[in-house]
Amino acid sequence: DQQVKQNSPSLSVQEGRISILNCDYTNSMFDYFLWYKKYPAEGPTFLISISSIKDKNEDGRFTVFLNKSAKHLSLHIVPSQPGDSAVYFCAASGTSGGGADGLTFGKGTHLIIQP
Amino acid sequence: KAGVTQTPRYLIKTRGQQVTLSCSPISGHRSVSWYQQTPGQGLQFLFEYFSETQRNKGNFPGRFSGRQSSNSRSEMNVSTLELGDSALYLCASSLRASYNSPLHFGNGTRLTVT
Numbered sequence: 260d261q262q263v264k265q266n267s268p269s270l271s272v273q274e275g276r277i278s279i280l281n282c283d284y285t286n287s288m289f290d291y292f293l294w295y296k297k298y299p300a301e302g303p304t305f306l307i308s309i310s311s312i313k314d315k316n317e318d319g320r321f322t323v324f325l326n327k328s329a330k331h332l333s334l335h336i337v338p339s340q341p342g343d344s345a346v347y348f349c350a351a352s353g354t355s356g357g358g359a360d361g362l363t364f365g366k367g368t369h370l371i372i373q374p
Numbered sequence: 375k376a377g378v379t380q381t382p383r384y385l386i387k388t389r390g391q392q393v394t395l396s397c398s399p400i401s402g403h404r405s406v407s408w409y410q411q412t413p414g415q416g417l418q419f420l421f422e423y424f425s426e427t428q429r430n431k432g433n434f435p436g437r438f439s440g441r442q443s444s445n446s447r448s449e450m451n452v453s454t455l456e457l458g459d460s461a462l463y464l465c466a467s468s469l470r471a472s473y474n475s476p477l478h479f480g481n482g483t484r485l486t487v488t
Binding site for chain 2: 361
């Protein structure tokens, strides 16, 4: 049972445009959410996080939106650059009960930025 | 500041053998977590150590074990290797306990079991 779902295995976006990556979760105990970027042969790199007390967090070109009622979060990248081509993972954890299960990751979305 | 370092980068082992993987966290980070990445299952949580104590453990058999030293370095051990243990094993460190602090990953150890 996948508790964190990224329904788009891949996404192609033109350079300079906005990239929107989506993530859905089912566990209502999740209250901390993160996005990671991964290049081949490297470990995931932390991008941005958001706690459930917020609905938006920005860091430079990256913005994460959280819709708790829909159990949905999204990552916006504006403007998209060639170096953004990578696999993006959504992850979630719950602090209730001490966060017993580590981070739960989605299966990833491969973002391709077209020149 | 140096990142998370994992050694070795690649390992080839035979079914039935055991293996030990090593991880040096970012200086000052007290929490170390281990994850397994496979094409079918994605990234899955193995366990987390904080101040030498195992805080949490994922849904993996007892063949998977770990430890953390007083300098926060960590090792992961897999005994009686099976073909299905072939995976990328990722170590990550964080300043605080991982449930509300971003994890910073190393580049992983690629384990192949033949």
